[in-house]
Amino acid sequence: MTAALPNDSNPKLTPAWTVIFFFTSIHLVALLAFLPQFFSWKAVGVAFLLYVITGGVGITLGFHRCISHRSFTTPKWLEYVLVLCGTLACQxxxxxxxxxxxxxxxxxxxxxxxxxxxxxxxxxxIGWMMFEIPAKQDIPRYTKDIQDDRFYQFCQNNLILIQVALGLILFALGGWPFVIWGIFVRLVFVFHFTWFVNSATHKFGYVSHESNDYSRNCWWVALLTFGEGWHNNHHAYQYSARHGLQWWEVDLTWMTIKALSFLGLAKDIKLPPETALPNKA
Incomplete structure (x- = not known):
């Protein structure tokens, strides 16, 4: 079975049925949170805490700024913690x-x-993940610097098992409410908040720098994603550990990196040129 992809000279793509089933299942199970027997404020708190750990620490700080762009370096043990947290985001x-x-x-x-x-x-x-896009075949070319790391390989090969292990811990601590909220509801929110960086910040917001694309600075995405919404800034200075460049562009991840630097846990921090930093921080 194939589907038509708009605005593409090679429009025939095969649906990624495993991915479709996975994302559909996560969203459907998350709906159980509306049932009274699966609700508790403790469970909501667990979901929020894991949203910060997996979305903020794992995806934004870890997968994105540390690993993808090498905007800063950390001790290897901390890098592995970030990779594990990012893996728990299940993206x-x-x-x-x-x-x-x-x-x-x-x-x-x-x-x-x-x-x-x-x-x-x-x-x-979300649509791009629902198909077997050609870009997937080129992943090894773009990850040569991490492909041989055994811990990375472990996380890559045990993505679901790691999530199941977290689910078992949550069940032991708080039963099904902790599992429903801490795994399924949390994943739905982390999924869509991250995906807004790909979609909303290329459509809504303002442009501060030339980037040769449609990236925008979008304040509400920045709030949801710990600073990732300052996307035009990021595309203009991809290597920078700091995304919020104006005083009003709150970037919680940059604050975290500065805190890690103060503790001696973040080094080789890359920043944009002085001309892009009207207010030093």
Whole structure:
């Protein structure tokens, strides 16, 4: 079975049925949170804590700024903690996430971009993951620096088992409410908040810097994703550990990196040129 992909010279793509089933199942099970027997404020608190750990620490700080862009370096043990937290976000293995993200920056908003925003909001938000896109075949080319690391390989190969292990811990601590909220509800929110960076920040917001694509600075995405919404800044200075460049562009991840630096746990921090930093921080 094939589907037509808009604005593409090679429109025939095969649906990724495993991915479709996975995301559909996560969303459907999350609906159980509306049943009274699965609700508790403690469970909501667990979901929020894990949203911070997996979405903020794992994806934003770890997979994105530390691993994908090497915006800063950390001791290897801390790097592995970040990779583990990112793996718990269940957005594909670390190799897929990093490789596809690097491709996105190389080809941003052009046909080879995995989530090219020219193909529509839905495509860049979630649609691109529902098909076997050609970009997946090029992942090894873009992840040569991490492919041989055994811990990365472990996380890559045991993505679901690691999530199941977390689920068992949550069940032991708080029963099904902790599992429903801490795994399924949390994943739905982390999924869509991350995906808004691919979709909303290429459609809504303002432009501060020339980036040769449609990236925008979007304040509400920045709030949801610990600073990732300052996307035009990021595309203009992809290597920078700091995304919020104006005083009002709150970037919680940059604050975290500064805290790690103060503790001696973040080094080789890359920043944009002084001309892009009207207010030093």
């Amino acid at each position: 594909g293995g670390v190799f897929e996430w990093v490789g596809l993200h690097r491709m996105h920056h190389k080809f941003s908003d052009t046909a080879p971009d995995p989530h090219d925003s020219n193909k529509g909001f839905w495509w860049s938000h």
